[in-house]
Amino acid sequence: MDPSAAGMTFPPYEFPVERGKIREFADAIGDPNPIYRDPAHAAASPSGGILAPPTLLRTFLYEPRAAADALQVKDWSYIVHGEQEFEYYAPILAGDVLTARDRIVSITEKESRRAGKLQIAVIETTFHNQRGEKVQVARRTLVETGKRISE
Amino acid sequence: MHPSFHSLQAGDAPPPLVCGPLTRTQFVRYAGASHDFNPNHHDEVYAQASGNKAVFGMGMLAGGYCARLLTDWLGDGSLRRLRIRFASRFWPGDVLTCTAQVTEKREEGGERLIGCEFSAVNQNGEVIIRGDATAALQL
Numbered sequence: 243m244d245p246s247a248a249g250m251t252f253p254p255y256e257f258p259v260e261r262g263k264i265r266e267f268a269d270a271i272g273d274p275n276p277i278y279r280d281p282a283h284a285a286a287s288p289s290g291g292i293l294a295p296p297t298l299l300r301t302f303l304y305e306p307r308a309a310a311d312a313l314q315v316k317d318w319s320y321i322v323h324g325e326q327e328f329e330y331y332a333p334i335l336a337g338d339v340l341t342a343r344d345r346i347v348s349i350t351e352k353e354s355r356r357a358g359k360l361q362i363a364v365i366e367t368t369f370h371n372q373r374g375e376k377v378q379v380a381r382r383t384l385v386e387t388g389k390r391i392s393e
Numbered sequence: 394m395h396p397s398f399h400s401l402q403a404g405d406a407p408p409p410l411v412c413g414p415l416t417r418t419q420f421v422r423y424a425g426a427s428h429d430f431n432p433n434h435h436d437e438v439y440a441q442a443s444g445n446k447a448v449f450g451m452g453m454l455a456g457g458y459c460a461r462l463l464t465d466w467l468g469d470g471s472l473r474r475l476r477i478r479f480a481s482r483f484w485p486g487d488v489l490t491c492t493a494q495v496t497e498k499r500e501e502g503g504e505r506l507i508g509c510e511f512s513a514v515n516q517n518g519e520v521i522i523r524g525d526a527t528a529a530l531q532l
Contacts, residue, residue: 270419271454271458271461273457275461287469296463297453297460301428302428326479327474328472330472
């Protein structure tokens with residue numbers, strides 16, 4: 243990874259949070275909660291609408307790849323997703339249109355007995371909704387290991 | 394009914410959520426839903442050529458299971474923060490057990506917050522993911 247990428251910011255990107263995607267995601271994690279699929283139940287709940295599950299937004303972080311590309315990783319098979327963090331500021335409902343902004347927070351180095359020299363990158367994405375409200379911040383920690391990690 | 398802020402104490406825990414035995418189909422379903430197309434999670438030939446005994450599950454799938462445990466317990470929309478740390482892999486046939494417990498209570502910014510820690514372990518007791526979360530509760 244290129245340590246000089248720390249601090250870089252990237253062009254915002256926009257995406258809709260669709261009701262079908264929420265249901266598909268809830269099904270994939272085996273969560274039968276009606277708040278993710280039943281409009282009548284959701285309308286009568288405090289949120290007033292179908293809610294995004296807590297880990298949904300990781301789904302929208304694979305594209306675009308500008309922030310990931312800026313890390314200048316030579317071989318992604320040496321990269322481990324070490325940690326994922328979410329901060330929740332306001333509910334995200336089906337039908338919302340979110341704008342995401344990526345920032346490379348830091349790139350640091352560490353020695354590991356098991357995996358050699360590690361480089362640790364933290365990418366932060368801030369999400370605002372169509373009313374300009376900050377709804378969520380996601381932080382993913384990517385670790386480049388000195389050797390390929392396998393069993 | 395979800396617990397109130399006053400009713401919860403450090404050490405309180407919800408009933409564990411048991412997921413599995415997990416199948417390759419569940420991994421593929423999560424790949425499609427989450428856009429995680431790392432071939433190690435769906436392409437057995439690729440995964441084995443990369444030194445893995447089989448495809449393995451996405452850490453965020455286990456994270457989704459633990460998030461469900463928390464929202465079932467504390468209520469929809471109650472989470473203020475969630476941090477997931479990926480510790481080990483899980484494989485087709487594994488059974489993951491998700492547990493959580495309250496670690497602290499505090500009031501901050503007009504909200505009544507509880508802190509908790511959680512983990513998902515496999516059938517041998519090996520930790521697959523661990524993490525911590527903050528949730529806002531009603532009195």
